[in-house]
Amino acid sequence: MPDAPALHIDTLRYRYTPTGPWVVDIASLTLDPGQQLLLTGSSGRGKSTLLYLIAVLIEPSHGSITIHAQDIHALQGHKRDEFRGQRIGMIFQTFNLLHGFSAAENVMLAMMFSNIPRREHRPRACELLEHLGVDRPDAPPEQLSIGQQQRVAVARAVACKPDLVLADEPTASLDPENAAGAMDLIQTTCRESGAALLCVSHDPTMAERFERRASLDELHEKTSAEAQR
Amino acid sequence: MAITDFTIIRRSLRTRLFSTITTALTVAIAVGMLLVLLAMMDAGKQAFRRGSGDMHLLVTKEPSALVSVLNGIFYANAPAAPLTSAELARIQTDPRVAMAIPTQQGDGYKGLPVMATTTAFFTDFAPTPGEPWRFTQGRAFAAPFEVVLGAKAAEMTGLALSETIHLAHGRSDVGTHEHSDFDYTIVGILAPTGSAHDQAVFTDLTSAWTIHAHDRRMREDHDATTTPDDIAETDRLVTGVYVRAASRRGSSSSAALAPLAYQLRKEGYMIAEPTKEIDKLFTIVGNINTIFVSMAAVVMLSSAVSIMVALYNSMEQRRRQIAVLRVLGASRGRIFGLIVTESAVLGLLGAAAGVVLALLGGQIVATTLKAKLGILVTPTFPPVWVLLVVAIAVLLAAIAGLVPAVAAYRTSVAKNLRPVS
Numbered sequence: 001m002p003d004a005p006a007l008h009i010d011t012l013r014y015r016y017t018p019t020g021p022w023v024v025d026i027a028s029l030t031l032d033p034g035q036q037l038l039l040t041g042s043s044g045r046g047k048s049t050l051l052y053l054i055a056v057l058i059e060p061s062h063g064s065i066t067i068h069a070q071d072i073h074a075l076q077g078h079k080r081d082e083f084r085g086q087r088i089g090m091i092f093q094t095f096n097l098l099h100g101f102s103a104a105e106n107v108m109l110a111m112m113f114s115n116i117p118r119r120e121h122r123p124r125a126c127e128l129l130e131h132l133g134v135d136r137p138d139a140p141p142e143q144l145s146i147g148q149q150q151r152v153a154v155a156r157a158v159a160c161k162p163d164l165v166l167a168d169e170p171t172a173s174l175d176p177e178n179a180a181g182a183m184d185l186i187q188t189t190c191r192e193s194g195a196a197l198l199c200v201s202h203d204p205t206m207a208e209r210f211e212r213r214a215s216l217d218e219l220h221e222k223t224s225a226e227a228q229r
Numbered sequence: 230m231a232i233t234d235f236t237i238i239r240r241s242l243r244t245r246l247f248s249t250i251t252t253a254l255t256v257a258i259a260v261g262m263l264l265v266l267l268a269m270m271d272a273g274k275q276a277f278r279r280g281s282g283d284m285h286l287l288v289t290k291e292p293s294a295l296v297s298v299l300n301g302i303f304y305a306n307a308p309a310a311p312l313t314s315a316e317l318a319r320i321q322t323d324p325r326v327a328m329a330i331p332t333q334q335g336d337g338y339k340g341l342p343v344m345a346t347t348t349a350f351f352t353d354f355a356p357t358p359g360e361p362w363r364f365t366q367g368r369a370f371a372a373p374f375e376v377v378l379g380a381k382a383a384e385m386t387g388l389a390l391s392e393t394i395h396l397a398h399g400r401s402d403v404g405t406h407e408h409s410d411f412d413y414t415i416v417g418i419l420a421p422t423g424s425a426h427d428q429a430v431f432t433d434l435t436s437a438w439t440i441h442a443h444d445r446r447m448r449e450d451h452d453a454t455t456t457p458d459d460i461a462e463t464d465r466l467v468t469g470v471y472v473r474a475a476s477r478r479g480s481s482s483s484a485a486l487a488p489l490a491y492q493l494r495k496e497g498y499m500i501a502e503p504t505k506e507i508d509k510l511f512t513i514v515g516n517i518n519t520i521f522v523s524m525a526a527v528v529m530l531s532s533a534v535s536i537m538v539a540l541y542n543s544m545e546q547r548r549r550q551i552a553v554l555r556v557l558g559a560s561r562g563r564i565f566g567l568i569v570t571e572s573a574v575l576g577l578l579g580a581a582a583g584v585v586l587a588l589l590g591g592q593i594v595a596t597t598l599k600a601k602l603g604i605l606v607t608p609t610f611p612p613v614w615v616l617l618v619v620a621i622a623v624l625l626a627a628i629a630g631l632v633p634a635v636a637a638y639r640t641s642v643a644k645n646l647r648p649v650s
Contacts, residue, residue, distance in 0.1 A: 048647070055556065057642045078560040085558015092646060096553045100240040101232075108232045113558030118231035156557075168646075 004069035006164050006196035007031040007054065012063035014046070014053055024050050024060075026219045033068075033163070036187060036197040038206055041216030047200035050216070051166045054198070055088055056080045068163055085113035089157030089195065091186060093169040095149050097141040103152045104129060104137035110159040128155045132185065146174065150182045158193045165190050167199040171206070183209055234563070237554075238571045242578075245543055249575065252532075252539045256579020259529035260622050261586030264615065266521050268591050268608040274511050276598075276606045277303075280424030281503030282356045284328070285486050286472040288312070288320060288493060294501035295509060300334070301469040302503060303425040304342040307335040307400060312498075314465035320472065320493070325485035328353050328473035333437050333466065336408075337400035341382050343430045345437035351377075354471055356422040366390050367417030373436040373457060377417040381427035390415050396432070396440070408440045410454070423599075423606075438464045533625040536575055540568065540633035544640075551637050552645035561638050568634035569627050576626020580619040584610075 007030065014024040023046040031037050041047050052058045054065055056072045064071050067087060075083055089110075097106045107125035116124070129137045132151040134144070141149050150170075157165050167186055171179035187209065190197040199206070200216075207213055242249045280302045281287075290310035291297035299305040311333075321329040330350050336343040344350075351369040355361040362369075367390050370377055378388060388394065393412040413432060421427055435457050442464040443455035476483035494500045551564055559567075591608030598606050 049643070052643045052646075057555070078562065081555070081558050081560040081563075084556070090556050096549065096556075096646060098550055098553055100244040105232055105236075109554070110557045112232045113563075121231040 005030045005066075006033045006035065006068060007198065008066045009054075010064050010066075012050075012053065012065060013061050014049060014058070015061055022061075022220075024053060026050070026063075029214070029219065031164070031196050031198060034191070034194050034196055035212060036190065036210055037199070038210035038213045039198060039200045039216055040202060040204070040207070040213065041200070042202055045216045045220075047202070047216055048168050051090070051168050051198070051200060054164075054166060055090060056084055082113070085110070086115070086160050087163045089160070089162040089165040091153050091157045091165065091167040091170045093172040095141070095153040097149060097152055097156075099140065099142065102138045102140055103134055103144060103148075106141060106152055107155045107159050110156045114160045116160065125155070125159065128159060132189065147178050147181060150174070150178070151185060154182075154186055154189055158189055158195060161193055162195050165195045165197045167197065167201075169201050169203075170199065171201065171203060176205075179203075234567055234570065237567060238574055241543075241547070241571055242575065245539075248539045248543065249578075252536050252575055253579035253582060255532040255535045256529075256576055256622055256626065257582035257586050259525060259532045260580045260583025260618055261590055262528060263522065263525040263618055264584065264587035264610060265590045265594060265608070266518070266525055267614055267618075268587070268610050269594060269606065270515075270518050270522075272595070272606045272608045273514075274507065276423065277507045277510070278504065279357045279422065280426055281507070282354055282424075283358045283473060284354065284471040284503065285474050285483060286490055286493070287501045287503055288329075288470040288472055289468065289499045289501070290497075291499045294499060295506050297469065297499050297501045298503050298506040299510075301332065301501075304334070304344075304429060307342070308468035311466035311468050312470065314462060314467075316498075317465075317467055317470060319496075320470055323489065323492075325475055325489045326472055327475040327483075328471065330354055330471040331434060331467040332469045332471060333434060334468050336396045336398055336437065336440070338382075338394060338396050338430045339386060340400060341385065341428055341430055342400055343396055343432060343437075344426075345432050345434045347434055350431065350471075354473075356424045356426050360422070362422070363420035364417050365420045367415070370416055370431070370433050373433055373439060374411060374413050375416040375432065375436075376413045377419060377431040378415060379419050379427040379429045379431070380421035382430050383418045385428070388415055390418065396430070398440075398444070406444075408443070410443065411436070411440055434467070435460070438466075441466075529622065529625060532579065532622075533576075533629040536572055536626050537629035537632050540572055540575075540630060541636060544633050544636045547637070548640050548645040551640045552642040555640075555642045556646065564640070565634045565638045568637045569630040572630020572633070573623050573627040576623045576629075577619070579626070580622035583622070584615055584619065587615075 009026050009029040012024060012026045013022050015022050039047060053060050060073060065073060072080065072083060098109065101109065104122065104125045107128060108121045111121045111124065126137050129152065132155050134148055134151050136144065141152060144152065170186060171182050174182055183206065187197065287297055287301050289297040289301055289308055290312055291300060291308055300308045317331050320326060330346060330353060333345040334342060348369050351362045376394065392415050395407050395409050395411065396413060397408065398406040438460045439455055439457050442460045445464065446455055446459060474483035474486040474489050490500045554564060587610065595606045595608055
């Protein structure tokens with residue numbers, strides 16, 4: 001469905017315990033294909049939880065999430081994992097690159113669970129890393145600079161040409177100079193690959209980078225107001 | 230090359246190299262022990278079959294068949310009750326008897342047993358079926374007071390051809406009476422047979438009877454030297470007869486055996502069928518083997534537990550890796566399978582090392598047994614046993630992997646992706 005939104009959230013609610021407060025409470029949120037959205041919010045407002053809900057890693061208490069018209073929580077078992085592996089890319093604050101694997105292998109790990117032919121994994125990973133400026137694809141991540149590690153993480157997130165990239169505080173552990181470079185890289189790469197980008201951050205300096213911005217606090221208040229009406 | 234599940238397993242094992250090696254080593258020791266014990270159980274039985282060779286019956290006057298075999302073939306102790314020359318002649322002339330070789334034990338040389346017999350012992354009897362005696366030096370005795378040394382006896386004493394020795398009455402080094410009046414000349418040294426005969430000293434019956442005639446005559450106050458002519462009927466005693474019943478040419482079994490054994494038993498002799506007695510002995514020893522094999526099985530189980538503990542402990546460090554793999558698209562089932570397979574691979578590595586250990590260990594045990602006891606043991610590892618033990622080790626390891634696999638299956642992705650503070 002080419003015109004379907006990359007992401008659509010409808011009356012999404014989540015809380016950790018059956019009687020606890022809503023950690024995520026969003027009436028509606030849509031992200032078009034290729035669009036980039038910055039979602040801000042103070043710590044503890046459920047930014048990461050929202051990403052895990054979108055990545056089908058946790059179950060919502062209420063509501064639905066669709067990615068390209070596919071209700072992802074309606075998927076069962078390994079189909080969910082397949083969907084996540086092929087259609088969603090994730091970038092983390094601490095990169096979460098795996099030790100014991102080289103930079104290229106970290107990227108290839110993302111392709112392992114996709115239907116990309118095996119023989120294409122390595123050339124594709126190396127090409128992507130080269131494109132992103134990683135000059136030592138066979139080096140283990142711990143031997144690379146923080147900036148290079150960030151590039152490997154971005155390459156891994158877009159390796160399977162996902163529809164949606166979720167970035168969880170991608171610059172929180174970087175100094176301002178590196179942070180700017182990293183965001184340039186993430187946004188450019190997503191634009192080039194045609195993936196929509198949902199970036200959550202509590203860093204106010206990020207706002208100017210995104211044409212579309214939303215505050216999780218505002219989304220929550222909006223939901224409450226609508227509920228009261 | 231693309232990353233596969235086995236790449237992940239290999240890297241995981243390599244990342245925790247020390248733990249991998251120590252865990253695999255416990256499996257290797259268990260598998261090695263079990264295989265060596267299984268191989269030795271069979272090889273030991275085969276080794277004990279050596280020595281009785283192609284005889285059907287051992288005829289003695291010992292109190293039990295097993296004792297007569299242990300004394301008469303394995304030189305455990307000197308037999309106590311002798312047979313007379315008339316009794317020997319009766320057996321030798323029985324038409325159902327194809328071979329009846331008299332043996333007499335009781336004398337010794339520096340703790341080694343002396344077997345007095347006839348030259349037929351070297352010509353008609355083979356210590357192992359199809360493997361007749363061979364001399365590495367010299368020949369069989371042909372005249373009184375000539376001796377032949379078993380391979381181990383020659384090695385232990387360092388004696389050479391033409392040297393003379395004095396035999397003693399009794400086997401122990403102390404409290405024995407040496408027959409110093411009679412010089413025995415070494416005329417032959419036998420090739421190793423892998424049987425208890427290797428540690429014996431062989432001489433002819435006439436010499437043994439002459440010495441005992443001399444002892445008798447000394448007790449009767451005869452001062453003159455004793456010759457074979459002085460042997461009395463009461464001196465012509467033997468302690469055992471190696472008997473083979475007549476059989477058809479080329480056949481090792483004999484229809485005459487059962488009636489012959491029955492007849493001799495009825496006449497008051499102790500009739501032992503060496504192969505049956507060895508089987509009986511191994512039934513007794515089998516209980517000890519069961520204990521050893523049980524111990525090895527317990528070690529194998531504990532090695533499986535050590536795999537479980539090692540993998541379970543590693544889960545703490547691997548939760549983030551598991552969470553990342555889940556984010557990348559790995560299903561819970563695949564993660565579960567990865568851990569179980571890793572555990573099985575660990576078991577397989579250990580089992581493979583265990584097979585190598587068993588081959589080396591088997592050779593070491595065989596060499597030690599040969600060097601210390603002169604027993605020739607050839608440990609055999611039937612491929613079916615090896616495969617079975619390896620399969621059990623891998624299966625146990627896979628089962629041991631279930632607990633850490635469940636822990637991995639239940640790993641919370643969200644919790645483990647959070648930045649480490």
